[in-house]
Amino acid sequence: xxxxxxxxxxxxxxxxxxxxxxxxxxxxxxxxxxxxxxxxxxxxxxxxxxxxxxxxxxxxxxxxxxxxxxxxxxxxxxxxxxxxxxxxxxxxxxxxxxxxxxxxxxxxxxxxxxxxxxxxxxxxxxxxxxxxxxxxxxxxxxxxxxxxxxxxxxxxxxxxxxxxxxxxxxxxxxxxxxxxxxxxxxxxxxxxxxxxxxxxxxxxxxxxxxxxxxxxxxxx
Amino acid sequence: xxxxxxxxxxxxxxxxxxxxxxxxxxxxxxxxxxxxxxxxxxxxxxxxxxxxxxxxxxxxxxxxxxxxxxxxxxxxxxxxxxxxxxxxxxxxxxxxxxxxxxxxxxxxxxxxxxxxxxxxxxxxxxxxxxxxxxxxxxxxxxxxxxxxxxxxxxxxxxxxxxxxxxxxxxxxxxxxxxxxxxxxxxxxxxxxxxxxxxxxxxxxxxxxxxxxxxxxxxx
Numbered sequence: 001x002x003x004x005x006x007x008x009x010x011x012x013x014x015x016x017x018x019x020x021x022x023x024x025x026x027x028x029x030x031x032x033x034x035x036x037x038x039x040x041x042x043x044x045x046x047x048x049x050x051x052x053x054x055x056x057x058x059x060x061x062x063x064x065x066x067x068x069x070x071x072x073x074x075x076x077x078x079x080x081x082x083x084x085x086x087x088x089x090x091x092x093x094x095x096x097x098x099x100x101x102x103x104x105x106x107x108x109x110x111x112x113x114x115x116x117x118x119x120x121x122x123x124x125x126x127x128x129x130x131x132x133x134x135x136x137x138x139x140x141x142x143x144x145x146x147x148x149x150x151x152x153x154x155x156x157x158x159x160x161x162x163x164x165x166x167x168x169x170x171x172x173x174x175x176x177x178x179x180x181x182x183x184x185x186x187x188x189x190x191x192x193x194x195x196x197x198x199x200x201x202x203x204x205x206x207x208x209x210x211x212x213x214x215x216x217x218x219x220x
Numbered sequence: 221x222x223x224x225x226x227x228x229x230x231x232x233x234x235x236x237x238x239x240x241x242x243x244x245x246x247x248x249x250x251x252x253x254x255x256x257x258x259x260x261x262x263x264x265x266x267x268x269x270x271x272x273x274x275x276x277x278x279x280x281x282x283x284x285x286x287x288x289x290x291x292x293x294x295x296x297x298x299x300x301x302x303x304x305x306x307x308x309x310x311x312x313x314x315x316x317x318x319x320x321x322x323x324x325x326x327x328x329x330x331x332x333x334x335x336x337x338x339x340x341x342x343x344x345x346x347x348x349x350x351x352x353x354x355x356x357x358x359x360x361x362x363x364x365x366x367x368x369x370x371x372x373x374x375x376x377x378x379x380x381x382x383x384x385x386x387x388x389x390x391x392x393x394x395x396x397x398x399x400x401x402x403x404x405x406x407x408x409x410x411x412x413x414x415x416x417x418x419x420x421x422x423x424x425x426x427x428x429x430x431x432x433x434x435x436x437x438x439x
Contacts, residue, residue, distance in 0.1 A: 028290050029249040034314045035297065036252055039260070041316045044305060048329035050255035056336055058244045058251070098339035099258075103386070105408075120228030120372055122272055123288070132254070135246075136238045138288050144230035147374065147427050148417055156236050167413075167425040171228065173370045174406050174430035175268075175342040176386060203238075 057132050065096050066129035066179055067200035071193045073106075074184045084108060087179060091129055101128035101177050107170060108181040109207075114165050115180045116154070116207035118146035119172040126177035130202055137206065147171060157208040180205050185213035221366055222373060224280035229374040229417070250289040257296050262327040262335055265303045268342075269396035273368035274298050344403035346388035351433055352407060356382045359439035360409070360431060368396035371435045375427075379439050380411040383428060391432050404433045 039045040069091055073080040083090035087104035091097060097104075104126060107115040119125065120143050125133040136142055146153050150167045154160070161167065170178045182204040188196060191214075203209035227233070245251040261271065274295040275283075283291060300306045310317055327335060352358055362377045363369065370392045384407065391402035409431050413421035 028253070028287075028293055029247065031293060031297075032249040032252045032256070035293070035300075035311075036256060038306060038310055038314055038316065039256065039300075042306070042310075043324040044263075044326050045256065045259050046326040046329055049259050049327045049332050050252060052329045052332035053255035053258050053336075054245070054251040056332065057254070061336075062244075098337040099335075100339065102339040102341040103343060103389075118228075120374075121226055121370060122275070132244055134239065134242050135288070136236050139236065140227055140230075140233040140284065141236045144227040144233045145236075146228075148229040148231075148421075150425060151422065153236065157238070163422070164424065167422070169425070169427045171372065171427060171429045173372060174386070174389060174392075174432070176406075176408075176430055 057127075061127060062131035063129075063200075063202035063205065064197070065091075065094065065131075066126070066202070066205045067197040068094055068193075069096070069106075069129060069179065070181055070200045070205065071197035073181050074196055075193045080108075080181075083181070091179075096128040099127055100124070101126045103176050104129070104179060105170075105176050106179045106181050107168065109183045109210075111183070112164070112166060114154075114161055114167050114207065115178075116146060116150050116167060116169045117172065117178040117180060118143060118169060120144070120147055121171075121173060124172035124175075124177065126179050129179050130205060134202070154208060157203065159209060180207040182207075182209075182211045185211050187213045221276060221368065222364060223276045224283050225276045226373050228372045253289045253293045253296070257292050258335075259327045260296060260300065260305070263305075265305075266299055267390075267395055268340065269368055269390075269392040270398065271295060271299065272392075273396040276368065342390045343386075344388050344390060344401065346403055348388060348403075348405065350385055350405040352382045352385070352405070352436065352438070354382050354384060357439045358382060358407075358409060358436045361435055361437060363435065365393060367393065369393050371431065372429065374416060375409075375411055375429050375431070378411055378415050380409040380415065380429075382407045383410040384408040386430065389432070391434065393432075393434070402434075406430055406432050407436070409436070 040047055073083050083106045087106040091104055109115055123133055123138040125137060147169050150169050172178060199211050201209060204211045275291050278291060278294055301308060307317060357379060359379045360371060360375045360377060363371055386406040386408065388403045389406040391404050394400050394402040408428050411427050413425035413427060414423060416427060
């Protein structure tokens with residue numbers, strides 16, 4: 001599905017903003033090209049460093065990191081205790097940390113409590129464990145409603161929680177970055193940590209989904 | 221500032237549109253814009269709070285119309301101009317001004333992994349005694365600063381309970397304006413959904429907001 005926030009058709013001419021970019025071409029693709037070439041020309045940017053930054057977030061850092069953390073927490077009670085007490089150190093055991101995950105907090109879903117993460121003021125998100133945020137997480141629709149109508153938001157994601165479940169919404173207003181530790185689904189008792197990690201989704205670690213049990217017929 | 225970026229509790233922003241198999245970047249220019257923001261941020265001439273505030277200063281109607289990386293690009297361009305990395309004439313021509321000394325060194329590709337791994341921690345060592353402790357009732361101050369703040373409108377004047385003390389962190393309201401880090405204790409404050417939104421909200425639900433000491437009074 002195309003989302004309005006990012007997929008405007010840039011072939012359409014549009015009015016431009018009353019800011020610095022007024023001095024730039026109206027197409028952001030051309031603006032970025034012009035700016036990068038100017039900064040390279042001035043010796044301020046090494047284009048290979050830009051390549052390396054893009055490569056990191058497209059291919060290295062992503063929700064597969066967070067999934068490893070969650071699977072370890074499910075299988076190793078001592079690790080889970082460390083994760084809930086000091087998530088920054090616990091995720092660092094996997095070598096995860098740094099930019100936009102300097103200070104981490106893990107919040108655990110239980111049978112009575114469901115956690116949901118949002119940043120109402122901008123787009124704060126735990127990069128080292130989840131990568132860069134999806135467009136919907138940064139959208140006005142999600143940021144505005146997650147705090148006032150979390151149950152409505154979850155229903156929109158297809159998740160209807162029992163009325164007695166306590167919902168805790170975490171608004172990332174400071175430099176703490178939140179990771180939801182979802183509940184381990186039933187029917188996974190015999191699974192290896194690696195197999196468990198393959199079940200854990202990005203959305204479950206934001207709190208807009210539950211981790212689904214393996215489908216009948218799937219290998220254990 | 222009471223800008224459109226402070227969206228918590230607003231209605232009318234439309235449906236949430238998750239995208240199946242979403243790519244990390246939808247266009248090459250988005251990837252380059254993202255990387256430029258990080259590479260130029262590595263010079264340390266501004267901080268994350270200044271960077272956020274610059275995007276908040278984009279006029280509200282424009283912010284809502286622009287895509288996410290368009291806002292990042294606009295914010296970066298303005299910071300580059302303000303901090304003298306580039307001039308308006310250079311931006312218009314796309315070329316370094318003749319005779320202009322080249323500024324170096326740029327962030328080398330080899331340093332990118334270490335740059336990402338290091339990040340930019342916002343906690344600070346301090347011997348300050350925290351004013352509040354876990355379980356204590358507090359009320360968010362009714363502050364309406366014209367500059368940067370991370371005190372969302374929807375909690376101002378509302379009563380909550382300290383859920384956790386995070387330690388001492390850089391204070392965005394001064395740091396964004398280069399008026400110093402003013403490090404102070406930061407807390408996770410639990411607000412009952414009904415305190416924030418009235419009786420229509422579920423009695424079971426709550427919102428946790430990270431708030432600095434200067435945003436809070438004992439209640």
